[in-house]
Amino acid sequence: MSLTTLSENRSHGGIQGVYDHTSDAVGTTMTFSVYVPPHEAGAKLPVLWYLSGLTCTHANVTEKGAYRRACAEHGIIFVAPDTSPRGDDVPDDEAYDFGKGAGFYVNALQEPWARNFRMRSYIEDELPALIAANFPADMARQGITGHSMGGHGALTIALRNQPRFKSVSAFAPIVSPLNCPWGEKALGGYIGPDKDKWREYDAVALIEDGARLPDLLVDQGTADNFLTEQLKTGLLALACKKAGIPATIRMQEGYDHSYYFIETFMEDHVKWHAGRLI
């Protein structure tokens, strides 16, 4: 498993890199970023995954996420994958919330999406192996977070893969694709009309069906335009309460859905993960 270095820049004493590789899982070239903090030679560091939201690539959080200071302080590797397969040969849709940039972290079952739109396998299996082989990563200590669609990805991947992810958080996550227009469009298109098959891609349904997390941190802005119709944080709070999952769900007054919100609470999240990974 080889990768190509696109750029490496020193930052906060470590190296912020951007790499690409040929992905078997999704059948295209995929770009991702990795921040490796300063560390002693030979050390193996915990890994924090960050899954991005609709329309994003690795670049949004890499440039705007303000995670490097905290990751350098705590000694955590930060990995930011892309949100979908890419390239001229990949099927797409005109909408911003379906097709490229909107992989929804599923393995698609419907055509023409089934060959390439396999972001679940990419994030759960292929990319972790690549990270383990090429970076000083201790894969026994992984945490996961994400924003919006990526918050959905983080929650569902963590719920399906316990105890692999020892720490879980999210920024303004889509908590139940079964119950919002973004989710209905994406899962209807990628997975098909059988909603029973959607449940493994729905954090609330996974909890209802018995999946558990050790605990959970969520920040959600009260001025987020998507809160009422798409994100529905309350459904997650209720599901966690019923299931006995200790969830710290913070409604942040006046914050919106942007990276100005994410950067404000990023250090809190890194610290949360550090407390569970170190």
Place this chain on the structure above:
Amino acid sequence: MSLTTLSENRSHGGIQGVYDHTSDAVGTTMTFSVYVPPHEAGAKLPVLWYLSGLTCTHANVTEKGAYRRACAEHGIIFVAPDTSPRGDDVPDDEAYDFGKGAGFYVNALQEPWARNFRMRSYIEDELPALIAANFPADMARQGITGHSMGGHGALTIALRNQPRFKSVSAFAPIVSPLNCPWGEKALGGYIGPDKDKWREYDAVALIEDGARLPDLLVDQGTADNFLTEQLKTGLLALACKKAGIPATIRMQEGYDHSYYFIETFMEDHVKWHAGRLI
């Protein structure tokens, strides 16, 4: 003096805004960003100016500069102007280092630049008045910093306007346009062949000619591709030494010219300014 709000987002307890206005100084619409940290009603806060480098607008540092956390902590307003006049009616050049995006913080004397390329007057006079009129700014407490061409702008504006700027710093500044290709091209084009007229736009020459600063912080990466040919930090160090200006000039091992470098040391700079403004 009125401005139009393009966006306002809550971040680190304050408001990151982007605004535009019609500039008399440069004769075009100009966009700038202002971060106002959380503060008590009626309070007047110190102002830190950040001047950007070649090809940049207000957006680069606003998105990538990682200054909000520190400005919120210290209670400092952060203002990021554009780097040149903009618009279809403004003369331009194909090069990245002349014309739009490359105003060099001068008042041009040569045609066709003389009407619009008046960034010196814009930054020194017009925009401060607009800030004073529209934000909770204490204009008796101003500091200035900048990157590359903007470091040149910060140094020269501070040197020409003492004691207005009580604190001065720079990231990888162009220290002597008289002695580098970027400067020769820009000042030759905007000011003309008489190099005596360049000296008010050259930090080293201003110091040689008697201008002084109370003290100075500069960070410069050793892996910066522009260090040897364009930036020439050593000329500034020598001029400060000869003039008795206390200059903290830090060569940062392995850092390049990018915002990954800037973000690493931004909090140090905000703290430096806070120590002199608060």
